[in-house]
Amino acid sequence: MRRGRATPDRAIDGPTPRWRPRLSPAPVVGALAAFFWWSPAAGQEANPDGVAPAPGESLPVVAHTLDNGMRFLVLERRGSPTVAFMVHYPVGSIHEHLGNTGIAHVLEHMLFKGTQEIGTSDREAERALLLRADVLRDSLLALATSSGPSGETESATPRPELEARLAATLDSASALEIPNEFDAILSRAGARGLNATTSYEATRYFVEMPSNRAELWFALESARMKDPVFRGFYPELDVVKEERRMRLETSPGALLQTALLAAAYAVHPYGVPVIGHASDLDRLTRGQAEDYFRRYYGARNAVVAIVGSVDPDQIIQWANAYFGDLREGEPPPLVVAEEPPQRGVRRIEVEYDAEPQLAMAWRGVSGDHPDAPALAVLAVALTGGRTSALYRRLVTADRTALQVSAFQGPGFLGPRLFWITGAPRAPHASDELEESIRDEIRKIQETPPSGAVMQRIRNQIRAGDYRRLGRNFQLAGQLADSEATFGDWRTTFRLSQAVVDVTPEDVQRVAREYLKDSSLTVATLVRPASEGPTP
Incomplete structure (x- = not known):
């Protein structure tokens, strides 16, 4: 979910919804195919002779990989003149390190803030203000780490003055922002269900469009993947922290499951909430988020599935035209933590x-x-x-x-x-x-x-x-x-x-x-x- 709107989760069935610590009690087997995945064991035939393929296995999916490694899956389905887009990055909270937990979820929010061209009334003036806000925020964080036992520091600028300067700078930057312009462009074109989700192992962005406006998705999605602007970063952090309070700190079920996960996992990152630790969110900077995005949200990690009333040949042409020059990026960090044996209840x-x-x-x-x-x-x-x-x-x-x-x-x-x-x-x-x-x-x-x-x-x-x-x-x-x-x-x-x-x-x-x-x-x-x- 994005922009701080807290909504309940549901069983993971298609676009992965969010809530709790990303757990879904799925009593109905309608969610099995997405929640309880299983791949055949090594050496086992996926479809031995005499066994009918599972429904969907023979769908006429057109697969295409760009030179930069970005993968597209296109399934033409005539009927309703609409098309669903799903972008999947195998980057989630388990790939974070202690000290920057919650960064994947924060990025989920920030990628709706626009680009150099979308979301601002004055690009150059906004850029200068955002850089100034970063410097002031860094100065405040430095004060927090350099203060002595009494909380006093030798800084030339008192904390209240730095805080006032930061607030004024953020206000000036906000005045140049065109709120939700990215969303508005898509909505005017008839888009529905625009949203995103973050889980332990992936981040997904999705929307449904009228088929005759499909190229608009390529233009906007490629723009934010190539050159997003994380405007309003620090106010949005406050939104995320409030979301955390609503979902984890004041929800009885979430409190219970979060505590159990922390007790069950001594070393594996499954024991850390997807939304991150509050102390890490307090110290997260825009520069850290931008660096994380540039490293891991590149073409080689992206998979795009497109299902609906479209021409696969045209889709592949647009894929090459709009995403062919996207940076490759790095693979997400490996998770090597192994839980020690448990020796009792x-x-x-x-x-x-x-x-x-x-x-x-x-x-x-x-x-x-x-x-x-x-x-x-x-x-x-x-x-x-x-x-x-x-x-x-x-x-x-x-x-x-x-x-x-x-x-x-x-x-x-x-x-x-x-x-x-x-x-x-x-x-x-x-x-x-x-x-x-x-x-x-x-x-x-x-x-x-x-x-x-x-x-x-x-x-x-x-x-x-x-x-x-x-x-x-x-x-x-x-x-x-x-x-x-x-x-x-x-x-x-x-x-x-x-x-x-x-x-x-x-x-x-x-x-x-x-x-x-x-x-x-x-x-x-x-x-x-x-x-x-x-x-």
Whole structure:
């Protein structure tokens, strides 16, 4: 999400939405093909003889790579005279370093601020003011790091004076800004759904346009990729910090999941919120953001999926004309952190004045691990619909829970967790839910799901596949994500077949292997203890 508008997340299905710590309880299998990706294990045939390809695998996608490495996927779909654009950069919060956390999300906001030509009434005057603001901000940061124990410094310019100068400079720069001009140009051309998202492993920008205005997207998108101006940077940081307060600091569910992630991950960046640490945002500069953008948001990292009523040959001509001279950029930093072994249950309590919640998370596998499909089916068997084991028992029969969800996350490429979350129904407590959850897990560990349960899951998977095929936005998101993650747009379509091929014994095996106390972290949301004597 951009420009500080805080909106709830939803299951990752196509354009990756945002919220919480980028986790999506996905009880309905319609989200499986995007959230529980899986690539075939090494040496395994992707489509062995006699097995029908997964829906979507044979789509007539035209793939084209520019000389600078930028990849385009074009799918012509006649019908509605519209086209969906999805730009995927495999750059997310896990690629940041401590000290600059949150920078990918800040860049998501800044790329809507315009270019040298779009968004300003006086380019040269604005440039001088923005540079002056950078110098003043750097001076204030230097004061913060050079002050002694008493907070006093030997600076020739007092802090209040520097702050006043910075505020005046930002006001002058703001007076030259044409707010939301980038958006307005697209909106006047009939664009819909213009937005962006940041996750642990990627940043995505997307919009839907009338087909006869498709070239306008090429002109504007190439302009902001080549020469964006991060105007209004420091006021926008305040917007981001307020967004952080809304999403992480005052949301009970987000507080609980953020705390659990920090407890479960000792060294891996999955333990750091996508939106970053507040102290890092306080010290982030425009120069740091510009450098990060120039390094990693280049042609070699960009994948563009275009789905709709378009001519692929014309699209490829525009791609070469508008993006052919874009800088290549650098690959994102490798994530080499490995979690040390966990040696027993970790338990934490999060105090907040809200109704109780429970989150249980076991160490699982990355999305490309061969066991990921079976764990996906296990999640659906537990909470995928009203007939699932935990929903039927906790919500319908015992009425001890208001809701319950199972899912894998965060991210995809690293060591994910297998989550079960729930909210107890008063007067029941979280420990009752935990015991019931453990009991249902034991049942699956002892007896695999029935054939009827497995068939229900398969039916849900196929239904979700066909729903996605009918939506340009979701399809563009899946194409881009698959190509950027695996180097092949077909791979995520094969997930559905991989999940369909899971056997009841596979589900039982992964329940036994992964849902063990030695890899479990439990977090509970509790009300703060009352202070003072009870009247």
